[in-house]
Amino acid sequence: MAAAELDDSDRAILRELVGDATSGAGEIGRRLGLSQPATWRRIRRLEEAGVIKGRRVEVDRASLGFGVTVFLGIKLATRGRVSLEDFERAATAIPEVQMVQHVLGLFDYRLRVVARDLADFERVLRRRVMTLPGVGNVEANVVLTEERRPGPFG
Amino acid sequence: MAAAELDDSDRAILRELVGDATSGAGEIGRRLGLSQPATWRRIRRLEEAGVIKGRRVEVDRASLGFGVTVFLGIKLATRGRVSLEDFERAATAIPEVQMVQHVLGLFDYRLRVVARDLADFERVLRRRVMTLPGVGNVEANVVLTEERRPGPFG
DNA sequence: CTTGAAAAGAACTGCCT
């Protein structure tokens, strides 16, 4: 996808929507000094250009009973010639796996895993992750705190 | 936060909204066999209970010219001498840093960094990340592909 | 770009089963 041409207003709108997509075009425009139709047209243009990929709700996993989040780094065993597709398919089939990243570096894959507690995580690790096809070394990082930032828009 | 009591309908609604929060209570209820008010009341209850933390738009960074995403694992060098708060404040001040995770394991922090390309990432790494207060070993994983899954809801 | 107004739809409220 080629870089879309965005001006300051577009970037300001994106910053608002990434932080909180609750308010509509009217309220966002008011904050930026734009009229409601102008803001609405810009948002629609950003959606059509593919800059805005979708809208989702953020869920508090802790209130759902999943208090533990762990990032796993996985190095595939060099011995067996297991296809990446096999590994990815098996990894994404684990309910507790929220994200599967194919990465370049010390590891081949990074998995974001949620569990109810550390005991539950150990169960997932031993019975699900360690039995993935081709899995070699596994490194784990338990998430203590996580802060998200808006990120650069231009 | 205590685990909220959710039934199957609540979980189904959450699954829908996490995947796509475009449609309103009416459409979601139609898909689940619930009326618009019933679905709306459940969504509001989930928001008030804190299960739904917020709504955000997802942005396609590639179309904004940020084609490179890197996960950094950072081990602090002088523990105790540099406060974690100092590191976190400095890390979150870097525009290219999208996420700062305090983690337990081989590393102390995990950073999600976006850059225009690898040359741009090298600039961020050398001038911004390596100069963070207390930074020791740094490990990098360039993201090739990333697949998100809904995750377990119950 | 703006304002104004109309049409569409979503959100919200009572009342009833």
Next chain:
DNA sequence: AGGCAGTTCTTTTCAAG
């Protein structure tokens, strides 16, 4: 708890400057 009918509000769309 869920559904129905109605009201209120925002969003969306269009017309015109």
